[in-house]
Amino acid sequence: MHETLHLLAKTDFPRLSRSTLDTLQVNLGYKCNQSCLHCHVNAGPNRTEMMAGETADLVVAVLHARRIGTLDLTGGAPELNAHFRRLTRTARAQGVKVIDRCNLTILSEPGQEDLAAFLAAEGVEVVASLPCYSVANVDRQRGDGVFERSVAGLQQLNALGYGVDGSGLMLNLVYNPQGAALPPPQAALEADYRRELGEHFGIRFNHLFALTNMPIQRFGSTLVSKGTFQPYMALLKGAYRGENLATVMCRSMLSVDWRGELYDCDFNQMLGLRASLDGIARPHLRDLLMHDAAGASIRVADHCYGCTAGQGSSCGGALEAEATPEAAVRAA
Numbered sequence: 001m002h003e004t005l006h007l008l009a010k011t012d013f014p015r016l017s018r019s020t021l022d023t024l025q026v027n028l029g030y031k032c033n034q035s036c037l038h039c040h041v042n043a044g045p046n047r048t049e050m051m052a053g054e055t056a057d058l059v060v061a062v063l064h065a066r067r068i069g070t071l072d073l074t075g076g077a078p079e080l081n082a083h084f085r086r087l088t089r090t091a092r093a094q095g096v097k098v099i100d101r102c103n104l105t106i107l108s109e110p111g112q113e114d115l116a117a118f119l120a121a122e123g124v125e126v127v128a129s130l131p132c133y134s135v136a137n138v139d140r141q142r143g144d145g146v147f148e149r150s151v152a153g154l155q156q157l158n159a160l161g162y163g164v165d166g167s168g169l170m171l172n173l174v175y176n177p178q179g180a181a182l183p184p185p186q187a188a189l190e191a192d193y194r195r196e197l198g199e200h201f202g203i204r205f206n207h208l209f210a211l212t213n214m215p216i217q218r219f220g221s222t223l224v225s226k227g228t229f230q231p232y233m234a235l236l237k238g239a240y241r242g243e244n245l246a247t248v249m250c251r252s253m254l255s256v257d258w259r260g261e262l263y264d265c266d267f268n269q270m271l272g273l274r275a276s277l278d279g280i281a282r283p284h285l286r287d288l289l290m291h292d293a294a295g296a297s298i299r300v301a302d303h304c305y306g307c308t309a310g311q312g313s314s315c316g317g318a319l320e321a322e323a324t325p326e327a328a329v330r331a332a
Helices: 053-065 084-093 115-122 135-142 146-159 186-201 217-225 229-238 242-247 266-271 285-289 302-308
Strands: 023-027 070-074 097-102 125-129 171-175 207-210 253-256
Touching (some): 053 084, 070 084, 084 097, 084 115, 115 146, 125 146, 146 171, 146 186, 217 229, 242 302, 253 266, 266 302
Parallel strands (some): 070 097, 125 171, 171 207
């Protein structure tokens, strides 16, 4: 696989610093039951990196010490970590909002038959990846049969109250472009998803998040292999919108890897760009018990243009709903 950090490190992206820390995004491990082309984590069934129990306990301690309101659990498939449910229960008991970034097919994996019911019982917000409402597009990007299993997972969640008005159970979907293109305007795409998924499958959901593919890991390597890395970077830079800087996700969150080490965002984690915290060389969760991350400088590189291009992109979807993305380069 082609590494891309050396292509991204030299940058003119504006300097950033963290304002307040209100979200801890924790990667529980890189093991996943899928291997998706756009995956910036390079997750898959053969990955073995998984967070240990003592590190999960430290996550809880930091949530309490820093009064952090949101725990965002990701992977891989975070549910495959043996401590996922204990961590979720403990955080919810502290009044912390918990987000599960779910690939939907995990709900039908052996041993996970009660997962959806567990998520509903704990009031976990589900952010579910569904890169298209077309079976052909989803299976092309994620593997044969993934669309059918994803629809079944969404229907299972709906049956428990997810996405239903008044239930309090939030179900948000995530869209990624099929190749080297910016996402279309989020509001219009969300309307298309509602129509297609509702009419054909009776599926309801709360919001759609449109995310830009990042030129790192598996997707970045594909760009390099096909000779479209530089055109894609030109697309991202050409669509830069400075107003998105105020709300990029790194301004209010920290990313934690499976070892407990700290990064400014999940993308920096995959590039090995560690967070800055009072001059500590390898900042770790335990350091947050004594040090405040507010005001710290954020490490940037050229991939940061992916979060500020067009309508903007974050783990919570588009930042500027009215912005119109530029034309796509040749699809990867």
